[in-house]
Amino acid sequence: xxxWRRYRVWIALAVGLVSGLVLSGLWPQTPLHASATDRxxxxxxxxxxxxxxxxxxxxxxxLTGDLRAVVLGRMGSFTGLFGINVAADLGIDTQKNPKxxxxxxxxxxxxxxxxxxxxxxxxxxxxxVTSGKMGAYVIPWSTSMQAANxxxxxxxxxxxxxxxxxxxxxxxxxxxxxxxxxxxxx
Numbered sequence: 001x002x003x004w005r006r007y008r009v010w011i012a013l014a015v016g017l018v019s020g021l022v023l024s025g026l027w028p029q030t031p032l033h034a035s036a037t038d039r040x041x042x043x044x045x046x047x048x049x050x051x052x053x054x055x056x057x058x059x060x061x062x063l064t065g066d067l068r069a070v071v072l073g074r075m076g077s078f079t080g081l082f083g084i085n086v087a088a089d090l091g092i093d094t095q096k097n098p099k100x101x102x103x104x105x106x107x108x109x110x111x112x113x114x115x116x117x118x119x120x121x122x123x124x125x126x127x128x129v130t131s132g133k134m135g136a137y138v139i140p141w142s143t144s145m146q147a148a149n150x151x152x153x154x155x156x157x158x159x160x161x162x163x164x165x166x167x168x169x170x171x172x173x174x175x176x177x178x179x180x181x182x183x184x185x186x
Contacts, residue, residue, distance in 0.1 A: 037103065048104030048122025050141055056080065058124045060102045065094050067102075067126060067156060069139055073149050080146070082139050084156040086126045090133045099129040109138065109159060118142075119159065132165025 037046040044060040056069045065087025071080030087094045102124065109119040120139035127134040137156040145152045 039102075044100065044102045046102055046104045046124065048120070048124060049106065050080075050120040050122060050139055051143060051146070052121070054146060056082075056120065056122065056139055058102065058104065060086070060100055060126060062098065062100050063094065065092065065098065065100075067124065067137060069124070069156060071139070071146070071152075073146065075149050079149055079151050080139065080141075081151075081153045082156045084137060084158070086135055086137070087128075089158055090126075090128060090131070090135050090161065092128050092131055092133065096130070098131070101127045101129065107138070119157065123159070124156070127164060132163045134162050134164050136160040 037044070039045070042062045044062070046058045047055050048058065050056045050071055054071060056071045059068045059070075060066070061068075065085050067084050067086045069080070069082040070078045071082075073079030086092075086100075087098065092098050104122050104124050106121060107119070107123045108121070109123075118141055120141045122138070124137045125134060126137065136159050138159050140152075140154050140157055142152060
């Protein structure tokens, strides 16, 4: 009986183990990105990536139409505070009991010309079911302000509006608005 026949199971196991270790060190690793959402009767919350290592938490108040976002700074305090009233932005009457939905997604939008602010990596989509209107909102983001742990308080920027339901028999329409516009002095 040869050595191969006697120890073939152990040799095959050792070769497989070494091959697995070599391949796992060379194989490209793909990061996993996920967002979380939850809602109550009058409130929704969602998360979305702002940068490659930072995320925001979005809050939508169904009663007022206020959309807020906060970003946790590198020192453990909230340094990014953003907001907009989506009901006013989309022309929705809050007295008529609007029914909102909210979700976040990823987008690689262009930076506004000459600004140090750029659109965040996440887009917060807010839809109002009864009117069929939807808006896409981003955070005006500054990596330098984040790195310096500076407070960044600005309005959320609407980067697009559309109808997801035909209005009075017409086809859905899309309105694009300019991307991030920083406040004066920024």
